[in-house]
Amino acid sequence: MHSNETTCPSCEASITADNDVEFIEIDTEGTEMFSLGAPTKMYVIACGNCEVILGGGVGIAS
Template sequence: MVHCPECDSDLDQQQDVEFVEMDAETGFFAASKRFYVVACGECGAAIGGGVAGAKA
C-alpha cells in the first residue's frame, strides 16, 4: 500500500490521485511534449510527474 508523504492518506485507488497537466508553452514556441504532475487527491501534495508524449 502507498501513502501520501505529506498527509499519510492511503493511495490505493485511481481516484486517490490527481493528474494535472502543465502548460509547456514558453514565449513564441510550444513544447512538443505534455508535462504532468501526480498529486494527492486528499491534500494536493505533488507525488510525482513526467512527460506524456507529443502534443497534438
C-alpha cells in the same frame, strides 16, 4: 509479506485507487518556464487529499 498500499508522504492518506490521486496536465507551449525546443506537456500526479506532488513526467506534444 509486502503490502500494495501506498500512503502520501505528507498527509499519510491512503492511496489505493486512481481516484486517490489527481492527474494534472500542464501545457508549456508559449511559456518561458521551460525551453526544450519543442511543444511540451508536463504531467503531475498529486495527492487527492493534500495536493502535494507525488510524481510527474514530460512528454512531447503532438
